[in-house]
Amino acid sequence: MDNSQKKKIETPTPKSKFEDSPVFNYINNLSPIEAVRSIPTVQTFSSLSFASPPPVFTSPHASFHRESRFFRCHNSVERSKAFESLDGSASKQEVVVASGEVDLNKEATLEEQEEETSCELPLILKSHSQASDHVDSPCTGDIVTQVLIDPPRGEDNASTSEDVSVRLKKILDNDTPGCRRLMADAAELLVFRSPNDSEAFGCLVDKISSSERRFCAGVKLTKQYDIIKDVPASGSSTDNEPLAVVPSQAVSNLHRGSMRRRCLDFEVLGKRKKDIAEDQQTLCENNAESSSKCVVPGIGLHLNAIAMASRGSKINIIHEDSASVEIQKSFPGSTTPVNSQDIMPETLDQAVSKPGEGLAVEEETPKALVLEELNQDSLQKKKRRVDEPGEGESCKRCNCKKSKCLKLYCECFAAGVYCIEPCSCVDCFNRPIHEDTVLATRKQIESRNPLAFAPKVIRNSDSIMETIDDASKTPASARHKRGCNCKKSNCLKKYCECYQSGVGCSINCRCEGCKNAFGKKDAYLLTIMESKQEEDVSKIQQNPDLSKEVEQNPSSDQPSTPLPPYRHMVVHQPFLSKNRLLPTQFFLGAGSSSFRKPDGDLKQARNEKKPLETVTEDKTEIMPEILSDTPITTIKAISPNSKRVSPPHVGSSESGSILGKRTNGRKLILRSIPAFPSLNPNQ
DNA sequence: GAGTTTGAAACT
DNA sequence: CAGTTTCAAACTC
Known part of the structure; x- marks a missing residue:
């Protein structure tokens, strides 16, 4: 172990050639730039390790927890394959590591970086050094990295798959209880989700090496952020403002953190997807499996993921942009529920095959909104959304008194976001501080009702509708998924979820005396029938x-x-x-x-x-x-x-x-x- | 701002 | 699964 650590610290760069040369050695030690230089080739890796520089990795298991979901599922064989494919980049990784060290030495003041390097980079180094027993690392993220990275690099690839599993076991055995718990949880999740998605997994694995770490970084960053912010915030529940606290360097991260804070699991998921998508381009371009398939299989909860996937770049922007935080706050819920439109047909497929993802859409919405705002001059949109019933479910600010914001009664919780200052909730548990509780509760609710967090309003995807069946088009472009059950409001008040969502009532509604301004149920039915009738007639004509x-x-x-x-x-x-x-x-x-x-x-x-x-x-x-x-x-x-x-x-x-x-x-x-x-x- | 109404969510 | 209760938003005053 000591040796490996030493190597980690001391021998980041290629040994054979340069070690002999004092000059090179000196350069290597002093110049991080050089190391960076070589990174470029492997976009994913470079970005992974350094795109999100600052504060990260301190975060404990929580962050890892999410990652674990992905990792656990990949089988070692696939993993090894992925690595093989990445083989060429091995040296690059090395370089990256080296740079990381440099940074570490150089930026001793930055705790975040230190943490990052200590947590993530070390593993890589270790793997290089062939040190098989790195179990000591408390960072769960390390485990993943280690498991994923070690095998392929190993000189003897023959036993890669076995090694991986063995190592994993080792890790689990030696790792902290928390880590084990996470892993177990991950396994559970995986099982839960589409087990059939070997393809997806495979694809994922291919990317995992790069994306994974990226995720790790991102997640950790966010997590860290949460910790930084939240912990202090715990004292004063209202003060969750991240901006002030965040270190200057971590601006981007900071934003992430803020987003993370407000958004639950989805965010991570979205990030992952984003990363995956990117990785696909870089690593899986030739892969027959389209990106859609590469989507993380089970992550499940959220449609957001899908939405995210379709909007990848935008999301990035959001995270990167500091403004996002402000926007989010001012328009936390302003986002309209994600539309099916947002979900591209391709993604739709995967969505179908992978149910888990769908739900998140609504949650994601806030981000999406932010993106739009950032990318476009969306002030108008913003206002419009806010004003529009339905579209503007906008600001999620709850006022829960008894639910602790851990039930669907809570709009924030239901929307998949954390409560924030504007909320007037009492005894709120829907805070980053209680992330575990929130996630557990969420999980519980989903177990009871898998669609509990699904977007309530579904906007018909024009593309889908048109391509598949024009006749199916209904008067309203969107409908409430489950419909309303209004008895007294006549669907003319916000009590009505359909009305509130700005959509007409549909067959799904059981409302009485529907007068929904966005579309009456009767009209909806009538239209459908008419269209169907016409269709039938035309078909009959065509086919006597x-x-x-x-x-x-x-x-x-x-x-x-x-x-x-x-x-x-x-x-x-x-x-x-x-x-x-x-x-x-x-x-x-x-x-x-x-x-x-x-x-x-x-x-x-x-x-x-x-x-x-x-x-x-x-x-x-x-x-x-x-x-x-x-x-x-x-x-x-x-x-x-x-x-x-x-x-x-x-x-x-x-x-x-x-x-x-x-x-x-x-x-x-x-x-x-x-x-x-x-x-x-x-x- | 307090009280009422309403319908979804949760419970039995 | 239907009926009831709980809850918090929407609404009214």
């Missing part, structure tokens, strides 16, 4: 056979009443129990945490009717035209109360046909339409 079938089918006794497209969709889902969930996930675009536990979704999907409706919309998007062709069983499907009415069951004779379009019977449709409906409309 279809009309014949319809006529022949007794069940289609209600030709005049077009069945909303969505209805079919719902029915079709084979794997949907009770006709729920799946669509929702898709529609959400991300499913959010729901992905973790599909079942939960089902449960969660509140009432039959709603799920149904929600599904319908979603399905429309998803389902091919063929499905939409399905004769409209009937409007009856949806009762006035928006309760679902089971359509008359028809003979199952047709159930066999994939298209099964004509069958009115729900069951038939279900069976007939597999996961991938036939593209042949003539069937």
Whole structure:
């Protein structure tokens, strides 16, 4: 150990060539610049280690905790591969390390840097020196780095995978309880999330080496920031202002910290995604798996991640910009819930496959907003959003008295942000100081309802809607995911979540006497039906056979009443129990945490009717035209109360046909339409 | 600013 | 899963 440490400190640079030369040695010791010079090639690494310079790494397990999620899941083989791919950059890493040392020596005054170097760089050095037992490092982040980095570099790659696991075990055994806990947690999370995403993992792994550390740095930075700020703040709960405290150097970090402070888990997630995306470009350009697949599999909770991914650069800006903090404060919640639009189709896919991510969108929103503001002259937008109901859910400032801001009653908590000064909450636990509690609570809530933190309002992605099914377009471009349940407000007051979100009521709503200014439920239904009707007509015209079938089918006794497209969709889902969930996930675009536990979704999907409706919309998007062709069983499907009415069951004779379009019977449709409906409309 | 209303969230 | 309670925002005065 001593040797390794010594090496870490003393021999950052290539030994063979330069050590002999006193001149070089001297230069190496004194000139950090040189070291930096060589870094450029490996963008990710360089940026990783140094992009976020200042205060970092002090942060304990918490930060690592998040990282651990990623790391744990990667299998050693993939890891080794990743490293192999990065092999060429090994020397660069070395250089980086060296530079880090230089910095350390040079900037002794900067505690942050010292911490950083001590925590992260050392490992790298150690790995270089082949010191296998670095367990001593208390920093969890080190573990990850160590595990990831060591194997590939090892002279003997043959046993890399095994070495990794062995080392990991060692680390776990030797590491502090906290670390173990984190690792365990990470494992849990991984398991929880999409285990099938080997591809994603693989891709991730590829990037992990670089991105990982980057994350580490970023996370640590933020974490540190939190610590710095929060700890003191604990004394005076109200004073969370980070800006004042932060060291001058850590400006960027500072901002991050501030953001972090206000935003929960998502932020980290978003950062990770961002990093991943970047890494993809640099490391995975050739990788067949698009970036989307490379998204972290299970991180789960937040749609933000997706949104973040799509906006990567912007996010960076936010973090980097000091102004972001101010903005955030002034418009903490101003962000409208993330729209599905924000979620790019590509990401959508992954979202679907990886539910966990979806939810975060809303949380992310604040950041997104900040970005927009920064990137654009968005003062107007800001105002507009604030003013607009719905769009302007804006400032999240709670006034919780009894919930401790740890329940969804709390707007801040529900939005995925920490409470801030403007909040008038009492006995608030939604503070960075109580991060663990917050995360635990959040987790608990999500376990109960995977979509609990999902954006409530879903904005239809035009691209998706248009490409998939124009007919599915509804009057409103956005709808409340679960709809409202207003009884007395007529959906004309902010009591109504739909109205508050600035969206019209939809099938999902169970409101009574809906007069939503943004769109009445009735109008919504009517529009859907009309559009469907038109669609059916046009299709029939195009395909005479279809009309014949319809006529022949007794069940289609209600030709005049077009069945909303969505209805079919719902029915079709084979794997949907009770006709729920799946669509929702898709529609959400991300499913959010729901992905973790599909079942939960089902449960969660509140009432039959709603799920149904929600599904319908979603399905429309998803389902091919063929499905939409399905004769409209009937409007009856949806009762006035928006309760679902089971359509008359028809003979199952047709159930066999994939298209099964004509069958009115729900069951038939279900069976007939597999996961991938036939593209042949003539069937 | 206090009190009331409202509907979501949480609980049973 | 439905009914009830709790909660905090929205609203009213």
